[in-house]
Amino acid sequence: MSIHHHLDDASLMRYASGDLDPAFCVIVASHLAMCETCRNAVRMAEALGGDCLEHGPQADVSADAFARISHLLDAEAENRPTATAAVMERPKEVSTQVNAEVPLPLQGLIGDSIDALDWQWLAPGVHRHRIEMAGTSSSLFMLKIGPGRKMPEHGHGGVEMTLVLRGSYSDTFGRFGRGDIADLDEHVEHQPFVDSAEACVCVVATEEPTQFKGVMSRLLQPLVGI
Amino acid sequence: MLKALSMEETTEAPDERPEQSLHETLIADVASSKDRKAFEALFLIFGPKVKGMMLSSGASNDLAEDMMQEVMLTVWRKAALYSAGRGSVATWIFTIARNARIDRLRRQPVQPYVDVETVSIACEAPDAETRVIGSQNEERVREALELLPEEQKTVIELAFLKFMPQSEIAAKLDLPIGTVKSRTRLAYKKLKEKLEDLK
Numbered sequence: 001m002s003i004h005h006h007l008d009d010a011s012l013m014r015y016a017s018g019d020l021d022p023a024f025c026v027i028v029a030s031h032l033a034m035c036e037t038c039r040n041a042v043r044m045a046e047a048l049g050g051d052c053l054e055h056g057p058q059a060d061v062s063a064d065a066f067a068r069i070s071h072l073l074d075a076e077a078e079n080r081p082t083a084t085a086a087v088m089e090r091p092k093e094v095s096t097q098v099n100a101e102v103p104l105p106l107q108g109l110i111g112d113s114i115d116a117l118d119w120q121w122l123a124p125g126v127h128r129h130r131i132e133m134a135g136t137s138s139s140l141f142m143l144k145i146g147p148g149r150k151m152p153e154h155g156h157g158g159v160e161m162t163l164v165l166r167g168s169y170s171d172t173f174g175r176f177g178r179g180d181i182a183d184l185d186e187h188v189e190h191q192p193f194v195d196s197a198e199a200c201v202c203v204v205a206t207e208e209p210t211q212f213k214g215v216m217s218r219l220l221q222p223l224v225g226i
Numbered sequence: 227m228l229k230a231l232s233m234e235e236t237t238e239a240p241d242e243r244p245e246q247s248l249h250e251t252l253i254a255d256v257a258s259s260k261d262r263k264a265f266e267a268l269f270l271i272f273g274p275k276v277k278g279m280m281l282s283s284g285a286s287n288d289l290a291e292d293m294m295q296e297v298m299l300t301v302w303r304k305a306a307l308y309s310a311g312r313g314s315v316a317t318w319i320f321t322i323a324r325n326a327r328i329d330r331l332r333r334q335p336v337q338p339y340v341d342v343e344t345v346s347i348a349c350e351a352p353d354a355e356t357r358v359i360g361s362q363n364e365e366r367v368r369e370a371l372e373l374l375p376e377e378q379k380t381v382i383e384l385a386f387l388k389f390m391p392q393s394e395i396a397a398k399l400d401l402p403i404g405t406v407k408s409r410t411r412l413a414y415k416k417l418k419e420k421l422e423d424l425k
Contacts, residue, residue, distance in 0.1 A: 009414045010407040017385040018324040019392055022334045029338030033345045043313050044421055045414060047367045049324060050317025052387040058274035059281050062291055066269050069295055098348045104341040135334050
């Protein structure tokens, strides 16, 4: 798989330090699941965390700290002798899961089939599937846009990330195919159009600050008059 | 001839610090034989560091102690999943601490991180020689951090040591978010140059 559009360095640093909103974290993790280059890049960023741990401030642990954990391990050895073996055991289906069309971090949220999703019709050639997530003020959804469809030019009220899972689209930033991520800052304007023979399926996370209209409504306003 | 020479050079200059191989040996002993003594040694080295990190990110003493126990328990359970090819032991324990914090303090799903780890392991080249960021790079990371301008270093430490969100870093330093982002990018770029020098 050849991926041309990768994570912004600032985003991968936020992923590495655990600072991404859950909706964006899912998109970033899904890209990472498909992109070895960015997985390696994240590892470098995490090494900064390793350095901070290694050379950062230390604190005395309680006097019986090791005795307590040791006691726990004794109990564990009796009750769950195979706990570690279970972690290590890689069931056969893992390789199927890892190579599925839906990246592993998304599978827990939408299952492993794009076609089996409950798609909501929004406009001719445009379908959406909302992904419910707790603990976020951002929204996460899937978009399926038919071949040849052009989206109205739109800007962003906040940060937006789009990951292509199937098909491709083009805009001023280039062509985005499977695995490519558009990690766009606010104030960016673009007009994507689907240039693949099949529909383009993406997963999108957007920040939706309440003072702004949602990007979806602005995006579709000219299409459906909402 | 040229090849022989370069091979000789690499064997003559082992770039590993002794304590790194100590960490790796201890983890390997825990992984292979559930060696309680090796685990105790790891606990004595990393327990105070993990607790210190939790305290500096704002946890109370009790919470920091509890999180440290949780992190070290995960180290014990997942020792067999550690791979030196993916980074140093300290970096691996950092990711466990980060995940524990996301799970417990931010009450956010940590599953995306776990899934990425699963993918990494599944895709890992069986050839152990291919160290993308091998643990021997630890010294390079240190050097890269030391060389950063103070303003970039501060941003990195707030993000990775205190786990401060980008928006809070901006507020604390009285900077626009964009400036925090660009300092983060610059710092990352320098780290990357330093590490890629090695290849």
